Amino acid sequence: MSKIAIITDSSCDLPKDLVAKLGISVVPLRVIYKSGEFRDGIDIEPTYIYERLEIEVPTTSMPSPEDIYATFEKVRSEGFTHCLVISVSSGLSGTYNTFKLIASEFEDLHIHVIDSKYLSWALGYQVIEAAKLVREKLDFGDIVQKIEAMKKQISAYFVVDTLDYLKAGGRIGRVSALFGSMLNVKPIISVDDDGKYFPLTVARGKKQAMKKLCQLVQDHVESAKASIAIVQGRAEKEAEAFADRIRQLGDNITDIYVGNVSPALVVHAGPGLVGLIIKSEK
Structure with missing residues (x-):
């Protein structure tokens, strides 16, 4: 056996x-x-x-x-x-x-x-x-x-305060460093079919970036149930506030986890990271 x-x-x-x-x-x-x-x-x-x-x-x-x-x-x-x-x-x-x-x-x-x-x-x-x-x-x-x-069934999105750490670690993929030099522009980074980072969209400031993350969740749960994980690196208040907003999006959200990123991911993302992972249910 x-x-x-x-x-x-x-x-x-x-x-x-x-x-x-x-x-x-x-x-x-x-x-x-x-x-x-x-x-x-x-x-x-x-x-x-x-x-x-x-x-x-x-x-x-x-x-x-x-x-x-x-x-x-x-x-x-x-x-x-x-x-x-x-x-x-x-x-x-x-x-x-x-x-x-x-x-x-x-x-x-x-x-x-x-x-x-x-x-x-x-x-x-x-x-x-x-x-x-x-x-x-x-x-x-x-x-x-x-x-x-x-x-x-899985999607992942990340908002970082700066691209400097991703760039220094060589993991910036197709995420252009140009975004990081633009005044207060926050890229929303996702992962493509090859498992590499790419810029999904950009937002003017962290607050707008978080609104776009919330919209991504709403789009997912309009037609299917989903589990949500929110991870953060020295962005506890932002992550908890984001989780509170997500909880109001309806019964199709089966559960929400809020936690920390590992030390290795801290190195790549730096402080201020908020990550959103969505697992759609069948």
Whole structure:
């Protein structure tokens, strides 16, 4: 009888209590300073990064091969026969390819690696669904097919105060730095089919950007139910106010989660980030 493990990386932004409840294994990305490197969400928290941003902007890196290898070793030692790995978008990180490379060394484990094409809760929703399907005792192949298919149900949007951090981290994609130099113009960034950032639209100021995010939710829930996740990086009041507005949009919103982005995403987005992830229900 198969025993299925679910593995992801720390860019999923899922809270630790939910990860523990669902029995998910999370491999940490790395945050790198000149003085040394930290494991995302284990050795470092967002507060540390914010406090040091004016002194040094760190870089990030995919999980270490050693951490990935150790995770596969652990699930094998616990009697798992199958592993479903769901990674951050290959368009934003080399994590997906590293998972695949190391998975090939474990011939006695049936490992399938999915490129989520997303990050944050857009990845997290896929991980949660996979864990749910495992508990429902679906066959491994059926779980893989369902997770691949559910990507079409997910949309992700991000508003940042400045593009400087995305530009410095090399993750700006097609998001032109021109927007960041225009007076008080805030781009709304989404993720394309290749899992790369692109500018969806722009707004004059943060307040107008948040109104546009609210309209995106309203457009989604006019004809279908949806789960909503709002993530933030040092924008707690804006995120909570946004959540309050979303709650007034009707009964088609099944649940709303408000939480923090991981330390690795803090590095890329900087302070002031508000992210919106929508998972449409069938």
